[in-house]
Amino acid sequence: MDYRRWSQLDRLISQKNFEYLLIDIRSEREYERAHIPTAVSIPYEKLITSLPVENMFLTIIVYGGKGNKPVAAARYLSRSGYFNVTSFGAISRWKGELTRIGYKGEKHIEYSEKGRADFPV
Numbered sequence: 001m002d003y004r005r006w007s008q009l010d011r012l013i014s015q016k017n018f019e020y021l022l023i024d025i026r027s028e029r030e031y032e033r034a035h036i037p038t039a040v041s042i043p044y045e046k047l048i049t050s051l052p053v054e055n056m057f058l059t060i061i062v063y064g065g066k067g068n069k070p071v072a073a074a075r076y077l078s079r080s081g082y083f084n085v086t087s088f089g090a091i092s093r094w095k096g097e098l099t100r101i102g103y104k105g106e107k108h109i110e111y112s113e114k115g116r117a118d119f120p121v
Contacts, residue, residue: 009061009088010096013038020059021052025073026091034098036063036091044069048076056081063088 012020013036022039024031031041042052044064052060060082064070067090074087088094
């Protein structure tokens with residue numbers, strides 16, 4: 001299941017003529033360390049207080065750290081009227097390259113409420 005999800009998202013990202021919104025709901029600091037290419041940072045706490053776009057038919061994919069926040073965020077957006085929302089799950093499911101902003105190191109560090117897990121990049 002993880003590979004199928006990853007390959008679907010990888011194909012979506014590589015398409016230049018398909019409009020979508022990929023939302024990273026982790027903290028801005030975690031986003032800067034490493035994120036999936038084309039993702040925008042809208043931390044969970046900000047997402048649930050304001051809607052990301054006016055186009056209710058836009059394809060929206062949400063991902064985050066470990067835990068249920070990506071699923072909860074996708075449910076929130078669906079209940080808010082967005083028609084095509086899905087949760088990718090944790091960033092650790094992504095098998096492709098990650099984009100970094102001001103991060104130097106050999107590992108991506110994924111934080112969650114329960115601790116941290118290191119993922120080779």
